[in-house]
Amino acid sequence: MKLLDSINFPEDLRKLNNEELNILNNELRQYIIESVSKTGGHLASNLGVVELTVALHYSFNTPIDKIIWDVGHQSYIHKIITGRKEKMSTLRQYNGLSGFPKRSESCYDVFDTGHSSTSISAAMGIARARDLKKEKYEVVAVIGDGALTGGMAFEALNDLGRSNTKLIIVLNDNEMSISPNVGGMSHYLSVIRTSSRYLSTKKDIEKLLNDMPVVGKTIKSFLKRTKDGIKKMFIPGMLFEELGLTYMGPIDGHNTEELLESFKAAKNIDGPLIMHVITKKGKGYKYAETRPDEYHGVSPFNVVTGEGLKKSEVPTYSKVFGRKLCEIAGENKNVVAITAAMTDGTGLKEFSKIYPDRIFDAGIAEQHAVTMAAGLAVNGMVPVVAVYSSFLQRAYDQVIHDVALQNLHVVFAVDRAGLVGDDGETHHGVFDEGFLSQIPNMTIMAPADYTEFENMLTYAINEYDGPVAVRYPRGNSSSIINNSNSPVEKGKGAIVKEGSEITIVCSGKMVETAIKVSEILEKQNIDAEVINLRFIKPLDENLLNTSVSKTKKAVIIEESSLYGVASLIKTIIPDDVDVLLKTLPDEFIKHGSVEELLKANGLDEKSIAEDIINNKWRMQ
Numbered sequence: 001m002k003l004l005d006s007i008n009f010p011e012d013l014r015k016l017n018n019e020e021l022n023i024l025n026n027e028l029r030q031y032i033i034e035s036v037s038k039t040g041g042h043l044a045s046n047l048g049v050v051e052l053t054v055a056l057h058y059s060f061n062t063p064i065d066k067i068i069w070d071v072g073h074q075s076y077i078h079k080i081i082t083g084r085k086e087k088m089s090t091l092r093q094y095n096g097l098s099g100f101p102k103r104s105e106s107c108y109d110v111f112d113t114g115h116s117s118t119s120i121s122a123a124m125g126i127a128r129a130r131d132l133k134k135e136k137y138e139v140v141a142v143i144g145d146g147a148l149t150g151g152m153a154f155e156a157l158n159d160l161g162r163s164n165t166k167l168i169i170v171l172n173d174n175e176m177s178i179s180p181n182v183g184g185m186s187h188y189l190s191v192i193r194t195s196s197r198y199l200s201t202k203k204d205i206e207k208l209l210n211d212m213p214v215v216g217k218t219i220k221s222f223l224k225r226t227k228d229g230i231k232k233m234f235i236p237g238m239l240f241e242e243l244g245l246t247y248m249g250p251i252d253g254h255n256t257e258e259l260l261e262s263f264k265a266a267k268n269i270d271g272p273l274i275m276h277v278i279t280k281k282g283k284g285y286k287y288a289e290t291r292p293d294e295y296h297g298v299s300p301f302n303v304v305t306g307e308g309l310k311k312s313e314v315p316t317y318s319k320v321f322g323r324k325l326c327e328i329a330g331e332n333k334n335v336v337a338i339t340a341a342m343t344d345g346t347g348l349k350e351f352s353k354i355y356p357d358r359i360f361d362a363g364i365a366e367q368h369a370v371t372m373a374a375g376l377a378v379n380g381m382v383p384v385v386a387v388y389s390s391f392l393q394r395a396y397d398q399v400i401h402d403v404a405l406q407n408l409h410v411v412f413a414v415d416r417a418g419l420v421g422d423d424g425e426t427h428h429g430v431f432d433e434g435f436l437s438q439i440p441n442m443t444i445m446a447p448a449d450y451t452e453f454e455n456m457l458t459y460a461i462n463e464y465d466g467p468v469a470v471r472y473p474r475g476n477s478s479s480i481i482n483n484s485n486s487p488v489e490k491g492k493g494a495i496v497k498e499g500s501e502i503t504i505v506c507s508g509k510m511v512e513t514a515i516k517v518s519e520i521l522e523k524q525n526i527d528a529e530v531i532n533l534r535f536i537k538p539l540d541e542n543l544l545n546t547s548v549s550k551t552k553k554a555v556i557i558e559e560s561s562l563y564g565v566a567s568l569i570k571t572i573i574p575d576d577v578d579v580l581l582k583t584l585p586d587e588f589i590k591h592g593s594v595e596e597l598l599k600a601n602g603l604d605e606k607s608i609a610e611d612i613i614n615n616k617w618r619m620q
């Protein structure tokens with residue numbers, strides 16, 4: 001019988017003594033390794049917060065006291081001990097548990113997260129509402145050192161510091177973002193981490209200073225001159241103190257006793273407090289401990305060897321992007337790459353090794369990354385911003401205000417465009433076609449295969465001048481599309497398959513789907529023409545209207561939100577043409593495999609063909 005068998009909710013935890021808690025922590029760690037080895041997910045981050053999560057739910061009266069998890073990828077332990085242990089086998093699967101906190105899943109999930117650096121702002125809102133309603137409970141934001149590099153976190157700290165709002169921030173510092181953390185804040189935290197003194201509160205410091213035997217004239221005059229100056233020498237976290245928060249730490253995030261004592265002390269400190277907790281990402285699993293970046297997000301793996309169970313020889317779009325950018329940068333010395341803490345995910349690892357001086361990791365700071373790119377462009381460089389579609393949402397005004405308005409040549413490599421699958425609503429890249437199309441001066445391309453992808457990257461970087469985006473999906477593709485090697489010309493699409501009865505309009509990954517649809521239709525003696533837009537903006541209106549004027553029926557297929565480019569295309573098709581829109585609905589798409597989600601939303605080739613055959617047409 002394992003202790004974990006009797007643990008389902010936090011009240012079960014609170015019956016345990018410290019020794020039992022330590023046993024439970026070990027059992028939880030093994031449980032997570034086994035479970036995530038089957039489902040995949042965010043392993044290293046969760047291994048690093050086992051003791052922290054148990055101590056939080058032990059110390060705070062959840063769900064009355066509220067815990068907000070920044071990003072939320074590290075909330076698996078939280079989910080296990082808040083009634084969802086048995087459901088962990090459904091993690092990130094269609095109709096299963098989300099990989100992030102979801103209010104719809106549990107009252108213990110206080111705020112939905114997924115994108116970084118939102119927890120302090122959300123916690124402040126929750127705490128301010130508490131105070132306005134004269135309610136009494138603790139509000140705790142758990143934020144990682146990576147997430148703390150996000151601009152929103154600084155905005156919230158600035159507001160919090162002088163607000164005197166009772167709020168506890170637990171800074172989970174493991175020196176890692178997905179890759180090793182970067183930036184001045186990360187350096188500042190490392191200075192504190194390495195400080196030999198474990199000073200738990202400011203009061204201890206003042207006691208230390210008052211009891212300090214005053215030795216030597218210099219120290220005495222120095223003491224007299226500025227007590228704060230001495231504090232700066234001794235007290236870690238003065239940056240936070242000067243912002244108006246009480247700093248506690250550094251605290252050993254794997255020492256349950258120290259955590260419990262610290263949380264107990266924290267409850268008695270008025271106003272905003274930041275607890276600097278030191279943890280190890282990947283703790284307790286040797287592969288994840290030694291390679292926390294590789295084990296940040298994992299597919300199902302063999303626990304003994306640490307090896308992934310699924311291996312594909314076909315390179316991903318990200319891999320093809322990184323390889324092509326290295327080639328282009330070898331000839332074009334003005335090319336620089338920019339990432340917002342996603343070097344590995346965007347395929348820039350090779351680039352960072354070959355051109356270490358020509359890549360800039362902004363931290364989890366997409367807004368800064370985009371405007372820095374604008375600065376690089378205005379001063380003669382050709383910046384390539386590699387960014388996931390959903391994370392680019394964070395920098396929408398920067399794209400408009402700092403890049404497009406000045407018509408600067410910034411290249412956006414928009415990765416994870418379209419459904420991403422397991423990460424769900426917060427991470428699907430289904431809005432970028434819409435939100436980028438609306439921006440004047442913006443040009444948008446979507447490759448249908450790797451040949452087209454590489455040609456579009458070369459065109460965007462070396463031939464084009466102005467704001468330009470190339471959007472491409474998560475994962476890999478082995479499709480080879482007819483005409484994909486024809487020269488890239490601004491606003492020019494291509495006919496992939498001639499037909500006479502129906503025009504199928506599509507771009508990117510959907511071109512392969514459209515070809516499969518046309519093959520199903522052919523068996524029903526329906527002759528379809530397939531148009532590969534290639535350019536989402538500007539659209540090839542001539543090609544489009546020539547084809548639809550011939551067939552008088554158009555099916556527009558886009559793996560984007562309904563009110564994206566498909567709706568735009570519909571407005572330029574003549575009124576006498578029947579139009580069928582096959583897009584994602586105007587709602588947030590949950591998690592699941594991409595195949596399941598496409599099918600669930602009628603975007604698999606069979607569903608599209610059936611709609612056409614069943615004549616689900618809709619006049620303008």
Ligand SMILES: Cc1ncc(C[n+]2csc(CCOP(=O)(O)OP(=O)(O)O)c2C)c(N)n1
Nearest residue numbers: 045114115116144145146147176177178341
């Ligand atoms: C706006 C945004 N940009 C990028 C990401 C991708 N991302 C997810 S977790 C992560 C690193 C988080 O580091 P940290 O907060 O230190 O958490 P840890 O994994 O170390 O526990 C990043 C960059 C994101 N979720 N949101």
Ligand SMILES: CC(=O)[C@@H](O)[C@H](O)COP(=O)(O)O
Nearest residue numbers: 071073114297345420423474
């Ligand atoms: C939690 C987070 O936002 C990232 O870890 C994201 O899950 C990475 O996505 P990919 O797995 O598509 O790189």
Ligand SMILES: [Mg+2]
Nearest residue numbers: 144145146176
């Ligand atoms: Mg971290």
